[in-house]
Amino acid sequence: MVDSKAYADQEVISRVLTGEKAFFEIIVRRFNAALYKVGRGYGFDLEDTKDLMQETFINAYQHLKSFEGRSSFQTWLIRIMLNNCYRKKQKQVHGLYGQQLVTLQSGEEGNWRDAHNNTDRFMQRRELAHIIEQALSKVPYAYRVVFTLREINDLSVADTAGLLGISEGNVKVRLNRAKAMLKNEISKVYAPSDLFEFNLIHCDEIVAGVMGEILAG
Structure with a gap:
């Protein structure tokens, strides 16, 4: 390779x-x-x-x-x-x-005690990812796709606007609305990068x- x-x-x-x-x-x-x-x-x-x-x-x-x-x-x-x-x-x-449900990998190593703690953290991340994924699936596509491109794929506002054929202002509005819709399903602190990790x-x-x-x- x-x-x-x-x-x-x-x-x-x-x-x-x-x-x-x-x-x-x-x-x-x-x-x-x-x-x-x-x-x-x-x-x-x-x-x-x-x-x-x-x-x-x-x-x-x-x-x-x-x-x-x-x-x-x-x-x-x-x-x-x-x-x-x-x-x-x-x-x-x-x-x-x-x-x-997407399988996540902790990728962490250590002794037995660390492994036990890492397992707890892994399970928390896994559940968090599941909660976010389920919540996001309920968001209308127009807002979900903006959230996916901006927050998960980390594209710029300009690139997102170009891909979707909308204004940059529209991107910002839709992203804010997408986040607002998610608030009813998830906690205030979440990690979008944990979503949809690719095994x-x-x-x-x-x-x-x-x-x-x-x-x-």
Whole structure:
């Protein structure tokens, strides 16, 4: 696997466009979590989100030449993901997709006592993430997607406005309303970054699927 930290986005794109397909793995690993959060924030379950992610990465690879750098590559990629989510949602005719609790990993080590304390903290984080995810699923899409892009994916107000085709002022208003709606479901202190964490097992699965299709082409 290529060392992803050694290359900026534009350099990776250039290498892929000159025929070094293996470099696209850097893109997949670098933006897996961001696309995952978009899919879950849109309301899709784990399996549908993974399908949408793979579709998005393949779309991005097929149209990589069209990326002009007017926005960040992440913004360009998220726009493709949002379009795919919208199309899939339009095809949905029966009910809502089931919500699945996302597995979180504490990643903490230590002695037995520390491990016990870490387990308690892990369970608290897991429950907090579940509470936030369930609350967010009840927020109308127009507000939920702004919250997802700004608070979970950490996009700027300008990028969020550009992706959604609304004014920056509208982004701020919708974000504030989304937070207000969540207050009835969650405590005053919450950690949006704990939401929808992308398990490394799923990351490797997406990488294998995308790269298998690209390298076979």
